Amino acid sequence: MRLILYRRYRYLPNLRSSTSQEAACVADPEDESPTESETRSSVTRGIASLFLWNQVLVIASLFLAMLGVNSLMAEVTITKVAISVFLLLLAIGLLIASADFFVEGAKGLARRIGVAEIIIGLTIVSLGTSLPEILISSQAAWEARQNPCIAGAADCATDFALGNIYGSVLVQITLILGLVVLIRPLSVRPSWIGRDGLMMLFAVVLLSVFLLLDDKLSRIEGFILCALYVCYIGYLVSHREQIRADEFEVIEEIRIEQERTLDWTGASYVVMLAVGLALAMFASERVIDAASIIAIELGVPSAVVGTTISAVGTSIPELAVALMAARRSQGVAIGTLIGSNITDPMLSVGLAAMINPISVMSTGLFYGLIMPATIACVALCLLFMWTDFKFNRWEGGILVGCYAVFVYLLLTIAG
Secondary structure, three states: OOOHHHOOHHHOOOOOHHHHHHHHHHHOOOOOOOOHHHHHHHOEEOHHHHOOOHHHHHHHHHHHHHHHHHHHOOOOOOOHHHHHHHHHHHHHHHHHHHHHHHHHHHHHHHHHOOOOHHHHHHHHHHHHOOHHHHHHHHHHHHHHHHOOOOOOOOOOHHHHHHHHHHHHHHHHHHHHHHHHHHHOOEEOOHHHHHHHHHHHHHHHHHHHHHHHHHOEEOHHHHHHHHHHHHHHHHHHHHOHHHHOOHHHHHHHHHHHHOOOOOEEOHHHHHHHHHHHHHHHHHHHHHHHHHHHHHHHHHOOOHHHHHHHHHHHHHHHHHHHHHHHHHOOOOOHHHHHHHHHHHHHHHHHHHHHHHHOOEEOOOHHHHHHHHHHHHHHHHHHHHHHHHHHOEEOHHHHHHHHHHHHHHHHHHHHHHO
């Protein structure tokens, strides 16, 4: 359906908690003592409490595990590829968790200064949920600026970044959406296709056209992509009243089930911002390094690593959210995926190109398989939506099959 806002259920505001509490008071006026869970959720926690929060413990565990794996790289007793793959997965996990941490801080600070919840969702959350892809692409562009890619080299950072962008779009629109539809067929509103669906296709095609013109994405072209994305978000903000109803409530139910109702002090939110961004940047650099080692050791272009392992890893949260959302709403599961497929090929790669122009080194692989496969699968997905405004299970099976064929062809061509 609509937007990036729906990608991460746990970021959305508690729209109905106050209403529920009021209803409870009316139903039972004598029971004025709050429950234990209500008391916990109403307490404002300070910086010290962060160290006992499960999310912080997960981030710390991933960080320490990465340091331990890095220490093994010097004295290897198993293949370096195996260690690098494990390090890549740890780095992706740390990147996702740190990005979540950063968004929690940004969202909390915005609330404290009185920013409307829907505006927070359409701006801070829409950017934050794509932060892993944004940081990977930006880090790759910076790496290419420091160490320009050499023609024929396997470890090209910009190829990895582009592979991750196209791979993420492909994974989410075929594998993840296909699995969701196999579990539960989904209905589609025509308005979703006319605006968000076509915008997704336009974003992928425009990026591909820019790259095909001269085998690179210039700073001007990157600026154009970012400007178009800002215009798209501006349009959503100006029509925000049309997107707050059923999907917003469904995602809120999921968020409540996950018990993410903690409140923190302003200083705690600042710590979340600083630590989350620092660790996310650290993790994105480790992702690039690990992917480079894997590409060199296997003798395959780094675009292959970005299109497969990295793309699937950064898309796992979308799979979890889409599966849960599909149980409640006909539209949220689709909206979680379409939204990110607008952000990634426009904002993520656009910002990277503004840091340093992105060149395509593995032209045969990109132009012969990755680009046409991504565009064709996005178009096929929209065709399935348009035919009878419904996703059937057999269509979901075709989408999953398309991704399997793509991976087979990719590995065959890459050798």
